[in-house]
Amino acid sequence: MPRPLSDFRTVSVIGVGLHPYQRPSDTPYTQLGVTAIRQALQDAGIEWSEVQSAYTGTATTSMGLSRLMYRHLGATGIPMTQVENASASGSSAFRQACFDVASGLVDVSIAVGVDKPLNFSMPQSAAGVRDLMGGRVVPFTHFALLANRYMHETGATAEQFAQVAVKNSANGALNPNAQRQKVRSLEEVLAPPEISGPLTRLQCCPIGEGAAAVIIASDDAIQRLELNQSRSVQVLSSALRSETTYENENFDAALTRDTTAEALSAANLSASDLDIVELHDAFTVEELLYIEAMGISTPGQAAAELSEGQFAIGGRVSVSPSGGLLSMGHPIGPTGVGQICEITTQVRGEAGPRQHKGARTGLAHMVGVGAVCAVHVLRAA
Amino acid sequence: MDRTAAKPGLYDPASLVPQLNGTRCSDCGATFFPPLQTGCEECGSTGLTPLKMEASGTLHSVATVHMHMGKDIEAPFTVAEVALDSGPIIRAMLAEPADLNAIGKRVSALWKTTKTDEDGNEVVEPYFTLSTKGDV
Numbered sequence: 001m002p003r004p005l006s007d008f009r010t011v012s013v014i015g016v017g018l019h020p021y022q023r024p025s026d027t028p029y030t031q032l033g034v035t036a037i038r039q040a041l042q043d044a045g046i047e048w049s050e051v052q053s054a055y056t057g058t059a060t061t062s063m064g065l066s067r068l069m070y071r072h073l074g075a076t077g078i079p080m081t082q083v084e085n086a087s088a089s090g091s092s093a094f095r096q097a098c099f100d101v102a103s104g105l106v107d108v109s110i111a112v113g114v115d116k117p118l119n120f121s122m123p124q125s126a127a128g129v130r131d132l133m134g135g136r137v138v139p140f141t142h143f144a145l146l147a148n149r150y151m152h153e154t155g156a157t158a159e160q161f162a163q164v165a166v167k168n169s170a171n172g173a174l175n176p177n178a179q180r181q182k183v184r185s186l187e188e189v190l191a192p193p194e195i196s197g198p199l200t201r202l203q204c205c206p207i208g209e210g211a212a213a214v215i216i217a218s219d220d221a222i223q224r225l226e227l228n229q230s231r232s233v234q235v236l237s238s239a240l241r242s243e244t245t246y247e248n249e250n251f252d253a254a255l256t257r258d259t260t261a262e263a264l265s266a267a268n269l270s271a272s273d274l275d276i277v278e279l280h281d282a283f284t285v286e287e288l289l290y291i292e293a294m295g296i297s298t299p300g301q302a303a304a305e306l307s308e309g310q311f312a313i314g315g316r317v318s319v320s321p322s323g324g325l326l327s328m329g330h331p332i333g334p335t336g337v338g339q340i341c342e343i344t345t346q347v348r349g350e351a352g353p354r355q356h357k358g359a360r361t362g363l364a365h366m367v368g369v370g371a372v373c374a375v376h377v378l379r380a381a
Numbered sequence: 382m383d384r385t386a387a388k389p390g391l392y393d394p395a396s397l398v399p400q401l402n403g404t405r406c407s408d409c410g411a412t413f414f415p416p417l418q419t420g421c422e423e424c425g426s427t428g429l430t431p432l433k434m435e436a437s438g439t440l441h442s443v444a445t446v447h448m449h450m451g452k453d454i455e456a457p458f459t460v461a462e463v464a465l466d467s468g469p470i471i472r473a474m475l476a477e478p479a480d481l482n483a484i485g486k487r488v489s490a491l492w493k494t495t496k497t498d499e500d501g502n503e504v505v506e507p508y509f510t511l512s513t514k515g516d517v
Binding site for chain 2: 128129130131132133134135136137138141144145146147148149151152193194195196197245248
């Protein structure tokens with residue numbers, strides 16, 4: 001029978017680090033990654049030689065990229081593996097690192113997300129899958145279709161979608177690692193260029209480059225290395241699901257609903273226990289859809305509750321205090337690991353001007369085309 | 382002058398009005414478009430049989446695409462999600478721009494000639510339309 005993560009050894013995040021997300025540049029991915037890793041090591045207060053396994057979430061840079069990066073920390077011979085799961089690559093790498101520690105295979109593992117937007121490929125052509133659209137539906141149009149359907153079903157307006165980007169721009173402006181750091185007004189978000197359906201440019205996430213790193217350890221390691229227990233953040237649950245057939249129900253929402261329910265149940269929590277949610281807001285409509293699918297709002301209510309400020313920093317539950325994919329950015333491999341960095345920072349109370357007061361419990365959510373959904377729940381020590 | 386399919390295998394360009402080449406699972410009865418060859422997504426059965434599907438249904442959602450990077454594809458164009466009368470929701474081109482008010486309305490496909498190939502054949506695709514008469 002499948003067993004939840006909590007049946008195994010306690011797993012905690014002990015260190016986080018980031019290289020700012022940014023427009024594509026000449027910076028080698030190795031430098032992006034090593035910057036994030038050195039910061040995470042410093043944050044944890046350990047040496048690279050203590051890290052016993054490494055998982056690299058990456059999807060758009062190159063095959064076999066791990067060792068060329070980690071060697072700059074001193075080659076220790078540890079196992080290192082790339083993890084590709086589209087937008088959920090980083091989340092999936094984090095999950096594997098958690099499993100290494102939970103199972104007792106190792107005491108300290110690292111999950112790193114790193115990418116440069118060099119090679120985007122989709123499997124349909126190699127799978128021999130043909131459809132009537134022939135490449136005319138790219139992700140922003142997939143979500144434009146969802147947005148119009150959501151408006152039809154709930155009466156939500158284009159302005160209410162745009163409010164998601166307004167909120168997340170205010171959060172991103174407080175995050176030095178965000179790719180977009182400008183506060184945007186409703187008028188600015190709604191302004192052209194129009195992209196697809198109701199989505200304008202500022203309602204679509206920027207895809208750039210960056211890196212994020214998270215170090216995970218067992219209680220044994222925390223004691224042996226004499227680390228600050230009060231700064232460790234426990235990983236309560238990890239859920240990863242793939243799409244099934246949903247009788248014509250919107251599969252993005254259904255997959256998020258099922259995966260979040262599994263993760264919350266495994267953590268013995270309900271949606272109302274969450275202080276922080278970092279979710280896959282690649283496009284504004286997604287935030288409203290997923291807030292409802294997670295059970296944070298009842299169906300059709302997310303737009304109104306957003307307008308009331310319930311999802312702002314300091315609101316009922318802070319949704320994407322990092323700025324989310326819309327403002328912090330979506331460099332693909334790093335994104336899911338970066339969410340863990342933000343939740344760790346928030347529940348430690350170390351988020352400075354974007355601190356959500358009293359944050360203790362956070363949920364990280366990514367979807368990847370295919371489709372898969374990854375959800376992790378973390379709690380302060 | 383003959384008609385030829387822009388997306389071979391997905392429909393028969395010789396038919397008077399577009400019909401779609403779907404799949405039915407002979408074990409669980411699930412229907413699919415685009416067609417599946419290797420196994421049923423619902424139950425894993427390899428008992429898949431071809432199924433002609435009428436290209437008619439209701440408009441489930443719609444989006445006008447204003448920007449597109451793909452080669453040979455010029456924006457703006459309008460994409461539809463159609464809940465086919467035979468079951469599945471599919472994606473196809475809509476012949477005319479439409480807004481939210483069109484969601485829930487009846488749509489059916491007509492042939493649209495997207496180009497003429499080197500042998501002089503009309504290259505056709507099914508385009509859905511809200512209109513009940515005429516060509517698209």
